[in-house]
Amino acid sequence: MAAPHRPRIGLFGGAFDPPHLAHVALARAAIAQFALDALHVLPTGDAWHKSRPLNPAADRLAMTRLAFEGVPGCERVTVDDRELRRDGPTYTIDTLTGLRAEHPGAELLLQIGADQAAALQSWRRIGDILQIATISIAVRGGEERAGAGFDLKSVQDRLPAGRFVLLALPAMPHSSTAIRRQIADGVPPAALVAEGLIAEPVARYIADHHLYRNAPT
Numbered sequence: 001m002a003a004p005h006r007p008r009i010g011l012f013g014g015a016f017d018p019p020h021l022a023h024v025a026l027a028r029a030a031i032a033q034f035a036l037d038a039l040h041v042l043p044t045g046d047a048w049h050k051s052r053p054l055n056p057a058a059d060r061l062a063m064t065r066l067a068f069e070g071v072p073g074c075e076r077v078t079v080d081d082r083e084l085r086r087d088g089p090t091y092t093i094d095t096l097t098g099l100r101a102e103h104p105g106a107e108l109l110l111q112i113g114a115d116q117a118a119a120l121q122s123w124r125r126i127g128d129i130l131q132i133a134t135i136s137i138a139v140r141g142g143e144e145r146a147g148a149g150f151d152l153k154s155v156q157d158r159l160p161a162g163r164f165v166l167l168a169l170p171a172m173p174h175s176s177t178a179i180r181r182q183i184a185d186g187v188p189p190a191a192l193v194a195e196g197l198i199a200e201p202v203a204r205y206i207a208d209h210h211l212y213r214n215a216p217t
Helices: 021-034 057-068 092-102 114-118 126-132 152-157 176-184 189-194 200-208
Strands: 008-014 038-043 077-079 107-113 133-141 164-170
Touching: 008 021, 008 092, 021 038, 021 057, 021 107, 021 133, 021 164, 038 057, 057 077, 057 200, 092 107, 092 126, 107 114, 114 133, 126 133, 152 164, 176 189, 189 200
Parallel strands: 008 038, 008 107, 038 077, 107 133, 133 164
Antiparallel strands: none
16 A cells, blocks of 8 residues: 655745746746645745845735746745744744644755855754755756756755755846846836846836835845
8 A cells, every 4th residue: 555645845935026037947946856746935024134125025925926826837836925924033944833833744845045055054943944844955057067066065064964955957147136236227127028037927016016226236
């Protein structure tokens, strides 16, 4: 008799200020590579680690929903607003603990970038995080060499025991910081759609709500 299916649930957090097409590509790749039953995309709330104020939660949530809505390969994405509803600083351990309580039999995969992986030892209750979830590290590189320049062992050596997997992605010139800067410099959001940086519904939302025109980057 076959063992019962153990759901695999991914978590992918970020400011999404704004969400861009590399975020969508990462979500699609994680769902496909790790056979995720669901992927929770979580716009961050009070980002204590950010040196700049984020744009309003309502705008970031709306754009994130628009970025993933109806996208092929993202049918299992849920844009989850729990971190926006939480009072006080946003900590990953709180989100993981909540999802584990909701899905006690599931395997949780926490999706992060290589830059975040380098700072994992500073995360709140990192030992508990490593006990609860597998850490999936997305590394951008060339099509043939994605992840080749990333030293996973150096990350593991600085942390308590945990399970790590790599998600290899092609090189993508996408950056929320660069997108904000271009719009502040007068580049129309629609032009960023033509460049393959953001989705058309996100560009339309940015234009309609006059976002990033004079915002700090």
